[in-house]
Amino acid sequence: MTVIWKLKKGADRRPRSGHPWVYSHELAQSPKGLVPGSLVELQDDQGRFVARGYGNPNSVITFRAVSFDPKEWNPLERKSMIHKILEAWKSRLILGFRESFRMVFSEGDRLPGLIIDAYVGEQDGKRIRVFATQILTAGIQKALGEAETFFKELVEEAITKGLTDISWENSAVVLRNDVRSRQLEGLTEDLPRFVKSVRGAEFTDFPIRLNAALDDGSVEMNCDLFGGQKTGFFLDQTANIQAVVRVLDGNPFLPKDRPVRVLDLCCYVGHWSAQLTRALRRNGHEVEVTQVDVSEKALQFAKKNAERQGARVITRQGDVMKVMMSLQKEYDVVIADPPAFVKAKKDIPLGRHAYLKINTQAFRVANEGGLVVSCSCSGLFVEDDFREVLAKAIRRNFLDARCVLRGGPAPDHPGRLGFPDGMYLKMFTHLVGAQAVGTVVETEGDGDGALVEPDGDA
Ligand SMILES: C[S@@+](CC[C@H](N)C(=O)[O-])C[C@H]1O[C@@H](n2cnc3c(N)ncnc32)[C@H](O)[C@@H]1O
Structure with a gap:
């Protein structure tokens, strides 16, 4: 028999708008006694159907909706x-x-x-x-x-x-x-x-094997599916990579007398640099890629993956902030795709500062006419905050930069408009213009601070 949990008056508003989570304080009764993971029907305070899903009295998120269809009697079978x-x-x-x-x-x-x-x-x-x-x-x-x-x-x-x-x-x-x-x-x-x-x-x-960005072929990328980070590879950037490739593809001003220089910060196994190399090589460019990551093992894969596409590769193992301090202004494309600096609300101030530091450096080393790709995969660090940080990183470099692309997770990471928490990835690409003399206006809370601790090895 299906267990029924009733919501407090008014607490049905969020789940009815498509948000699948319910917290224990929103329930009219105690969830105690339910075997974790059991089927639960969620009702409003009037006993009307809201959703079916599973409950877990041990979790702060006490109910998660699997179906909003009243005719789907057991979505967990x-x-x-x-x-x-x-x-x-x-x-x-x-x-x-x-x-x-x-x-x-x-x-x-x-x-x-x-x-x-x-x-x-x-x-x-x-x-x-x-x-x-x-x-x-x-x-x-x-x-x-x-x-x-x-x-x-x-x-x-x-x-x-x-x-x-x-x-x-x-x-x-x-x-x-x-x-x-x-x-x-x-x-x-x-x-x-x-x-x-x-x-x-x-x-x-x-x-x-992955769909290649902007052509019909596929790209081969080696990685460790047993011990690599997360599930072994990061698939979420596919559409963003494709969008940046499209911008590069049409650029008649990329250098022809020297290699196009790509800086791939926090590169993991080099998805960005391998795909960008493939596209640039297709257009007849020589490519030199500098890959930076704290993980030695990830870098070994990254090098192999970008070289397979025809890049000359330089790897720099270490903390991205330390490595960046030693880099010159010479890159035509800079990708800054760091780990999630904000994993809990309490991390927001330090995380904001870490995003500011990495992006200030990213804009510092980009050539005029170059692209800077800035990413954040911190779901709790919302787009407005990220945009503010980027605007400041640009100002700090006295740059004029046009925001030319704005992206999120690839379509194989579908979202739900009622569940913004799922749309965690943000990407802005700027076309860097000329440097001008200006004044940087600092706002509160941006003092100097350390970058958050590096993540574990791949
Ligand atoms: C979100 S993943 C990057 C994914 C990659 N850009 C891709 O699309 O496949 C973050 C990467 O940052 C690396 N990392 C974590 N902390 C770092 C640090 N302090 N300095 C340099 N790399 C770091 C991790 O090893 C990981 O490879």
Whole structure:
């Protein structure tokens, strides 16, 4: 029998506008006693249907909606879960994703707490798909059950529906539940684990294939799908990379008498620099890429990935702020895509300062006529705040810079307008103009401070 939780008067406004989270203080009764992850029907104070999803009395987010359809009686049952994942998969194909893509993006696909990045690559003449999966909530853990059996059924259904021709035999599933936030749900933070492998395949140096930016081909990028950061690769920048490639593609003023210089800050395995190199080389340019990251292992992959596209690569391992201090004004494209500096509300002041520092340096080293790509993947650091920081970084360099692109997460990371929390990634690209003499007006709270601690190794 489905458990019913009633909301306090007026507390239905947010879930009715599409926001899938409910906090315990918004409930009319205590959630205690519910087995974490069990099916719950949410009703308003008048007993009218609001949503169905799962509850967890141990979590601050006590209820997460999986369905707003009153006729969907059990959105957590296996058939329903498989149907939702296949719908998400199909939507990526509709959007033009071919090889590797984020197949399930949590709340964006009405599967809160589930991330599946599907990576396709070729080894020993075999096309292999790896489902790199993060299970972030008790509800998803309970609904998926035994992961290997679940994915086998999913792949067989996908083949029947014509979504893929990669067999179960050539599919692998790695659980990347090495995520601290699982503890907030009463779950353990586990080590990465393959629940299904492919005979003879090597996943710690796996060549994933991605849609190439702005051409029909695909780009191969090596990365570690077992021990790499997050699910092994960052897929969220695909559309932003494509947009920057489009701007570069039409630029008749890029240097022809020397290599185009690209600076890829916090490059991880070099997604930006590899794609940009491919596009620039296609237009006949020599390319020199400087890749900076704190992770030695990530840099080894980055170098290999950009060299494969024809770049001459310089790597600089270390803290990005320290490395940047030693760089000159000589770059035609600067990409600043640091880790999330703001992970909790209390981090906002220090995070704001870190974004200001990295972007001040990014604009300092960009040539006139160059591009500066500034990114923030801190969901809690909202777009207005980021824009203010960038405006200041530009002013501090006495620059005139045109904002020419504004982007967010790629379409395989769908959002919901009622759930702004999911639209975490922000990207602004500026075309750098001439330097002028000016006066920098400092506002309160921007004093000097240390950059936040570097993230762990890849
Ligand atoms: C958001 S990821 C970058 C993703 C990458 N740009 C891409 O699109 O694939 C952040 C990267 O910053 C690196 N990093 C974290 N702290 C750093 C620091 N203080 N200095 C340099 N790199 C750092 C991490 O190792 C990671 O590779």
